Amino acid sequence: MKTPSSPAGCGRLWAARLALLGLLTLPAGAPLFAASAPFGVPVRVSFKFFLNNLGNRPATGELNTDAEIEAQVVRGNQILAAWTSELRVHNVEIVDVAGHSEWYNATTDDRDAIRAAAIANPAGYAWRNNAVNVYITANTGCSARSQFPPDNDIIIVCQSIYDTTVMHELGHSLNLYHTHQSGGNDGCADTLPDDEDWTRDQIATNAYGMVYALLNSTQQYQVNMVWSNLMSYHNGDHRWMMSSCQLDRASTQASSDQTWLLTKRPVYVDGGYAGTQNGTFPQPYTTIQNAINAGVLNSRVLVLDQGTHDNPSSAITTATDVVPRKGSATVREAKLPYDLPANLEESKNPRVREAVVRAQFADRQRDVLSVITHLLEAEQHATGRERDALRFELAQRYRDLQRFDEASAWFEKAAAGADQPGLKRRAQEKADAMKAELKRQKQLQDEGEENDDKRNEKQAEKKGNP
Numbered sequence: 001m002k003t004p005s006s007p008a009g010c011g012r013l014w015a016a017r018l019a020l021l022g023l024l025t026l027p028a029g030a031p032l033f034a035a036s037a038p039f040g041v042p043v044r045v046s047f048k049f050f051l052n053n054l055g056n057r058p059a060t061g062e063l064n065t066d067a068e069i070e071a072q073v074v075r076g077n078q079i080l081a082a083w084t085s086e087l088r089v090h091n092v093e094i095v096d097v098a099g100h101s102e103w104y105n106a107t108t109d110d111r112d113a114i115r116a117a118a119i120a121n122p123a124g125y126a127w128r129n130n131a132v133n134v135y136i137t138a139n140t141g142c143s144a145r146s147q148f149p150p151d152n153d154i155i156i157v158c159q160s161i162y163d164t165t166v167m168h169e170l171g172h173s174l175n176l177y178h179t180h181q182s183g184g185n186d187g188c189a190d191t192l193p194d195d196e197d198w199t200r201d202q203i204a205t206n207a208y209g210m211v212y213a214l215l216n217s218t219q220q221y222q223v224n225m226v227w228s229n230l231m232s233y234h235n236g237d238h239r240w241m242m243s244s245c246q247l248d249r250a251s252t253q254a255s256s257d258q259t260w261l262l263t264k265r266p267v268y269v270d271g272g273y274a275g276t277q278n279g280t281f282p283q284p285y286t287t288i289q290n291a292i293n294a295g296v297l298n299s300r301v302l303v304l305d306q307g308t309h310d311n312p313s314s315a316i317t318t319a320t321d322v323v324p325r326k327g328s329a330t331v332r333e334a335k336l337p338y339d340l341p342a343n344l345e346e347s348k349n350p351r352v353r354e355a356v357v358r359a360q361f362a363d364r365q366r367d368v369l370s371v372i373t374h375l376l377e378a379e380q381h382a383t384g385r386e387r388d389a390l391r392f393e394l395a396q397r398y399r400d401l402q403r404f405d406e407a408s409a410w411f412e413k414a415a416a417g418a419d420q421p422g423l424k425r426r427a428q429e430k431a432d433a434m435k436a437e438l439k440r441q442k443q444l445q446d447e448g449e450e451n452d453d454k455r456n457e458k459q460a461e462k463k464g465n466p
């Protein structure tokens with residue numbers, strides 16, 4: 001396909017033309033970066049740099065580049081994933097805010113003034129009411145400060161910060177207190193008393209009357225939980241632990257703020273819960289089936305509490321992600337709606353038996369093509385459910401070799417010959433899926449060829465027009 005030639009360097013001109021037409025505006029905040037939502041329950045975070053009077057970001061610092069922001073986001077998501085939290089940090093955008101150099105050197109003490117100014121002039125500050133707004137300043141004399149609910153939509157970050165600071169501040173936005181909260185009360189009984197200046201041994205001695213090295217492994221784990229806690233002031237670059245209670249507090253807050261804070265809303269299922277069910281974290285559904293029945297799963301994230309859940313009797317037909325929480329969640333699988341033999345090496349038909357044994361031998365040699373040859377031979381001599389099983393197996397082998405046309409044909413054959421309705425239905429579904437995959441691959445291939453054409457055209461242009 002021919003496309004109009006677009007010589008290098010005309011991008012800016014094109015943008016200017018669009019601006020004249022009013023199609024592209026570059027106000028105070030033009031997003032420079034936007035990441036797609038992470039899998040899980042994404043907490044929306046919008047990053048903003050206050051620029052100086054020349055329109056620049058700080059040239060040096062701990063958080064003065066897009067890469068450094070993305071590193072904080074990645075670290076935050078690693079911490080959440082380590083505890084199988086359902087929550088993830090969603091970096092919605094990184095915006096340069098011009099025209100407010102009065103805040104270029106702002107400190108964390110300016111948080112409330114900046115929030116008030118931004119809410120009064122959302123366009124000028126790229127303020128969002130559907131995300132936590134992180135304003136980054138050039139000040140090297142301060143760290144960061146967020147706000148507890150209900151005003152948990154702002155964080156000020158200066159340049160004196162650790163690798164985990166953004167996630168720590170988001171912890172506060174999600175209602176987590178410091179492990180050294182004054183009065184020793186961080187709202188969580190599963191974190192030991194802490195002081196921001198204590199050593200690991202001081203935490204141990206205070207709790208157990210012994211230094212860390214003398215504690216048993218359970219006690220050491222409890223000390224670690226504070227010493228390396230995300231919400232502590234120890235080990236700034238390496239904080240990563242979160243207690244069960246902290247995970248629950250964060251989920252409770254995110255669930256409560258879901259309409260403005262989350263890119264995708266969660267629907268919680270916890271089999272151990274009893275009480276009114278509405279799918280929020282405090283009032284989860286007790287079964288997957290209840291969540292399906294409530295009709296609330298479309299474009300949502302189904303969050304399954306750790307443990308085993310009953311397989312729902314109806315299928316989830318909506319666009320729904322499923323994630324576990326606090327540990328692996330298992331859904332009790334229903335058995336396939338048909339029976340097929342898997343012991344064809346004991347077939348009463350000697351020709352089937354011998355071909356299958358040869359296939360098994362080839363399988364041990366990892367010689368897939370020989371496996372297929374022997375299965376094909378067995379299929380020719382087999383009858384009934386033995387033949388069904390061989391056809392299904394051949395389809396699966398071709399599928400795993402990415403030979404989707406042959407896979408589709410064998411699933412079709414399995415469907416056509418099956419006497420069991422469940423097998424007929426499933427084999428036909430699989431055949432259709434193979435055809436769809438074949439089509440997708442062909443489209444990808446066509447697009448690739450088209451790109452090659454374009455590349456060749458471009459190269460021709462370059463040669464003719466240096």
Ligand SMILES: [Zn+2]
Nearest residue numbers: 168169172178
């Ligand atoms: Zn803090």
